[in-house]
Amino acid sequence: MSKEPVYVTRPSLPPLADMQPYLEKIWQTGILTNGGPMHQELELALAHYLNVPYISLFSNATIALITAFKALHLSGEVITTPYSFVATSHALMWNQITPVFVDIDPLTLNLNPDLIEAAITDKTTAILPVHCYGVPCNVEAIQAIADKHGLKVIYDAAHAFSVCQGKRSLLSAGDLSVLSFHATKVFNTFEGGAIVSPDEASKRHIDHLKNFGFVDEVSVVEIGINGKMNEFQAAVGLLQLQRVDAAIQSRAEIDRYYREQLANVKGISFLHTPTDWSSNFSYFPIQIGSEFPVSRDALYHHFKQHDIHPRRYFYPLIPEFEMYRHLASANIAKLPIAKQVSERVLCLPIYPDMPREVQQKIVSLILKLAQGAEA
Numbered sequence: 555m556s557k558e559p560v561y562v563t564r565p566s567l568p569p570l571a572d573m574q575p576y577l578e579k580i581w582q583t584g585i586l587t588n589g590g591p592m593h594q595e596l597e598l599a600l601a602h603y604l605n606v607p608y609i610s611l612f613s614n615a616t617i618a619l620i621t622a623f624k625a626l627h628l629s630g631e632v633i634t635t636p637y638s639f640v641a642t643s644h645a646l647m648w649n650q651i652t653p654v655f656v657d658i659d660p661l662t663l664n665l666n667p668d669l670i671e672a673a674i675t676d677k678t679t680a681i682l683p684v685h686c687y688g689v690p691c692n693v694e695a696i697q698a699i700a701d702k703h704g705l706k707v708i709y710d711a712a713h714a715f716s717v718c719q720g721k722r723s724l725l726s727a728g729d730l731s732v733l734s735f736h737a738t739k740v741f742n743t744f745e746g747g748a749i750v751s752p753d754e755a756s757k758r759h760i761d762h763l764k765n766f767g768f769v770d771e772v773s774v775v776e777i778g779i780n781g782k783m784n785e786f787q788a789a790v791g792l793l794q795l796q797r798v799d800a801a802i803q804s805r806a807e808i809d810r811y812y813r814e815q816l817a818n819v820k821g822i823s824f825l826h827t828p829t830d831w832s833s834n835f836s837y838f839p840i841q842i843g844s845e846f847p848v849s850r851d852a853l854y855h856h857f858k859q860h861d862i863h864p865r866r867y868f869y870p871l872i873p874e875f876e877m878y879r880h881l882a883s884a885n886i887a888k889l890p891i892a893k894q895v896s897e898r899v900l901c902l903p904i905y906p907d908m909p910r911e912v913q914q915k916i917v918s919l920i921l922k923l924a925q926g927a928e929a
């Protein structure tokens with residue numbers, strides 16, 4: 555086996571030579587950013603590929619989230635999940651909005667709709683669920699609650715690229731959905747992100763907001779930000795789009811291999827995969843229960859000794875970080891499922907060009923520990 559370290563992911567990249575014509579065009583025209591031709595082409599291509607009405611490209615998903623909340627004029631409190639990457643609630647804080655953490659569903663690991671209503675106050679303006687690991691939230695139940703209480707719904711869909719139910723994209727749920735195209739994601743533009751919006755007026759508004767609030771050369775109508783994706787990122791995106799189906803296919807094969815090989819290991823459980831939605835196989839989280847001979851952290855360090863670097867996404871929970879601990883909803887006793895999952899989860903490496911021998915090594919390290927206990 556190669557001596558290189560194995561990380562939780564490794565970005566999929568187009569052949570370097572394929573970039574050359576795009577770079578030549580950029581150098582030739584001198585258009586580097588501000589909604590250039592490749593930016594426009596990628597917006598249309600992605601809207602078509604994802605089967606969503608409108609897309610606004612961003613420099614990254616965090617700025618896109620911050621902009622999405624501005625676009626919907628959110629304030630006060632927003633109900634969200636404690637079990638996510640910290641950017642989810644940081645983006646609220648950047649808008650002076652208070653996150654209200656509600657526990658997750660043990661099967662989907664997403665915001666539990668049954669617990670949302672109890673957290674609604676007269677300050678609540680929206681719900682911010684995350685399709686964690688690309689597993690769809692219960693979008694119908696969440697929409698019903700939002701409609702009943704007059705709340706907006708913004709999905710953090712950073713993990714949910716291309717997840718669909720036949721022709722219905724998961725990204726069409728709610729008022730807005732935010733995608734991440736970070737290096738570690740299924741579809742990457744080095745850094746990048748997008749907001750999916752349902753109509754032209756929303757897209758236009760978001761496009762103004764991501765460009766300082768300019769509507770023309772001399773008019774600024776809102777306090778916007780600089781969230782624009784540049785032409786280099788868009789060029790990468792155009793090339794990546796040609797390869798993303800193959801990348802997801804190859805992830806699916808690794809996912810299948812792990813599930814087959816680890817199926818009978820006591821104390822290891824897999825992520826629930828819904829049968830009615832497609833999967834993008836963006837992560838391969840396992841949960842290590844008490845029947846496994848070593849703890850999650852011991853397994854994590856065992857891998858590290860072999861230069862394999864899985865990740866404990868998402869540990870610690872967001873409310874456990876210093877800047878959130880003072881919030882009433884950050885009381886971990888009220889978030890028992892999220893707490894338990896964050897102490898058990900380990901995301902195994904998964905990425906398109908992952909050699910089978912690396913997969914075998916990962917599986918065998920787990921099997922040896924499991925068998926050692928039985929011997």
Ligand code: T4K
Pocket residue numbers: 561562563564565614615616617638639641642684710712713733734735736737738746747863865867
């Ligand atoms: N919402 C959710 C639910 C998210 O998960 C995220 C981001 C966001 C919002 C915000 O999206 P962006 O603003 O980033 O678009 C990584 C990513 O940086 C972050 O984008 C991602 N979620 C999060 C789950 O994972 P770290 O701190 O774990 O990244 P890092 O640098 O440790 O990378 C993990 C491994 O990936 C490395 O060990 C090696 C490999 N890697 C990484 C990079 C950056 C590479 O091989 N090449 C690379 O260029 O956060």
